Amino acid sequence: MKIDSKRLYPYPVLWFVNDDYINAESSFKCKCDFVKTRDEMSLNLCFELDNEDIKQLIEQKKAAYAIHVECALTMFRQNFTSDNPIYKIAIPSGSINHKIEVIPMIVATEILHNFRNKFLNEDYHDVSLS
Template identity: 35%
Template sequence: MDIKYRLYPYPVLASFNDDYNSSKFHVNAECVLDGFDICINYSVELENDQIRELIAKGKACIVFHLESARTGYREARETDKLNGKIVIKDSVLNGDLSFCPFIIAKENIPGYFNNDFNEDYTEPFNFEKGYLIAIGNQMVWPITKNNIDLLNSSSPFKIGLNPDETISNMVVDFESQPKIRILLSAKDLSCYINMKNTPELKSILNSAVVVPALMYVLSELKQCEDMETAFGSLSWYLSIKESYLKNFKKDITVDLANENVFELAQKMLKTPINDAFEDLTTLGGHGDDEEDDDNEI
C-alpha cells in the first residue's frame, strides 16, 4: 500500500497538506533482523494534544499498515503506544517491506474540532469510524534473507542411541564431538524414528528434543571462559557461531554473556515451540471456553 497525496473532505494531519497549522505526526522506525524474525522498532512523534487525548481515551488509535507485495503479505497492526516493536516472521516476507503509519478513528466522533485546524476550517466535523485522522511518513525496506537454519541437512545435531541401557533420560554430548550428539534410550529413539518424517510432528519433536539440547549447549558456552580455545575446532561450534553472526549480527564470543539462552535457543531454531502449539491444535487440541483464573496446569 502506498500513501497517496490526495485531498480529503475533512481535515487530515499530514506533511503534504496544511489542514493543521503547527501539529506533527512522524514515525521514526528501523527494520532489523532478529534470527528468523523481522523486527521494526518504532517511535512516534505526535504533537497535538487533542489527538493524543483521542488515543488515550480509546477513540482513536495508531495503525501501521505492513505489506510485502511479492509474497502477498498484508497486515494492519493497531496500537495506542508511541514507542514499541513489531515482530514479523521472515517466512512471510520477500523483497520490499512497506511500512505506512496512520491514526484512525476507532468509533464515531461527532462534533470534532481541533484547536490547531487551519483557519479555513471553522466548523466541527463528524468523524465516522475508520476515518483517517493523521497520515505519517511511509518507509520501504528491502528484506534480504541469508539466514542459516540449524535444522537443515547440515545441522550440527545428531540424534542417536545411548549405548548405556541404564540411562533412560536424554543425554547431550558435545565436548570433543564434531556434532552435538543427542542420545536417547532405545525406546525413545524408536519412537523418534517412527515420527520424525511426519510433517505435523516435526516442530513438536524439535521442541521436545533439539531445543533443550541447544539450551544446554548455549548455557555451557556462556560459562566457558575461552570458548574459542575449548571448541573452536569443532564443526558444531562453527555452525552455531556462524548462525549467531548471520542471523543476529552478533559475535558469540562477545555477546552470548548477555543473552537469555532459553529465548535464544528458540530463535536460533526458528521458534519451533510456537509451531508445535499450532500443530498440536491441528492434531486435535482445543481450548476451553472457561479459563482458570491463574491459568495453572
C-alpha cells in the same frame, strides 16, 4: 497501499504535505528501526505526536497509533495498532520477501462525532467532522 500526495481526502489529515492542520506545533512523525533475523522481521516503532487534542483521543482509547505493513511480492498486508507511542511488532520472515512498505498513521477506533481540533485549518471550522 500508497499514500498519494495529490489525493484529496474527505477529512483533515495531519501530514507535512498539506495544510489541514495549520500550526507548526501540530505534527506527526514515526521512527522505525528494522531488525531482521532468520525467523522474523522486527519493527521498533517510536511515534512522535505534537497535537494535544489527538493525544487525548488516544488516551481515551478513541484513537490509536497504527502502522500498515505491506509486501507486494508475498501479498502480505496487515495493520498493527497500539495506544502506546513506542512499540514493537514482529512479522514472520516467510511473510515478507525483499521489500516492504511501511505507512504510519493515527486511526480512530470508534466513530468520532463532531470532531474538533484547535489546529484545524479554518476551512474545517464550520464543518461537522464525524
